[in-house]
Ligand SMILES: Nc1ncnc2c1ncn2[C@@H]1O[C@H](COP(=O)(O)OP(=O)(O)OP(=O)(O)O)[C@@H](O)[C@H]1O
């Protein structure tokens with residue numbers, strides 16, 4: 001296993017330190033996004049990284065950004081070789097960077113789901129027992145869903161289940177009208193339609209590779225008065241992938257941090273204090289899932 005990269009410190013102006021990425025400002029128009037191997041679960045960054053995770057996420061994002069070019073995105077390049085201050089960090093940064101257009105982030109998470117799972121399933125299930133307040137955002141999420149759907153079932157039409165993008169704390173469910181009020185009718189229509197388009201196109205491509213793309217989260221920003229996709233694209237950190245054969249036999253195991261989440265739930269951690277150290281086999285199994293997804297999706301060996 002190669003050495004994991006948990007901490008990244010570059011001689012550039014730090015713009016933001018995310019849970020997974022360090023973001024530097026190259027100039028007034030460009031940012032450098034560097035993906036570390038950090039892994040977060042339940043909104044906490046785990047004490048140990050997963051070796052190569054940042055490389056895998058960047059390669060998967062690149063695969064999708066290059067295939068889904070019809071929709072405008074923030075990518076300028078996947079290399080920082082031309083930045084003189086970074087010459088001595090070349091090995092560390094290889095396949096971990098995205099040079100992107102600095103954007104004003106639209107403060108919502110654009111979540112599209114093709115299957116009844118995760119928080120959509122929880123909402124649907126809850127509504128079966130105690131009807132959800134009709135004016136709540138979750139009521140809008142489930143309003144078109146017929147009765148009697150099972151967990152993991154494919155939806156007739158993908159569902160749009162947006163949330164706010166909170167700086168601190170949890171993201172909260174919201175409605176289309178919240179987005180319209182924030183960015184205006186025209187931009188809201190554009191981002192919602194294109195989020196659905198990206199999901200549908202990616203889902204078909206993934207399916208041909210034996211993968212079910214159950215759902216995804218997109219982020220959008222505005223740069224130079226153009227609305228563009230920002231952040232990562234269709235990575236296992238932002239999307240749920242299942243194996244088609246397993247799916248058909250009723251097993252819904254994700255190609256992502258599910259192994260870490262399951263272990264944390266069993267560990268007795270209270271989800272308030274610092275998270276516990278992950279055992280070596282949990283780190284290895286998680287890495288293996290990320291590698292398998294990269295290889296199956298892109299055909300690329302790491
Ligand atoms: N083109 C862009 N312009 C401005 N900000 C961007 C751009 N692309 C991505 N970002 C922001 O960079 C951050 C990515 O870092 P990372 O994935 O580590 O964050 P996160 O921990 O997932 O999210 P957050 O810090 O928002 O909770 C996100 O906050 C994202 O909104």
Ligand SMILES: [Mg+2]
Nearest residue numbers: 018020231232
């Ligand atoms: Mg992120």
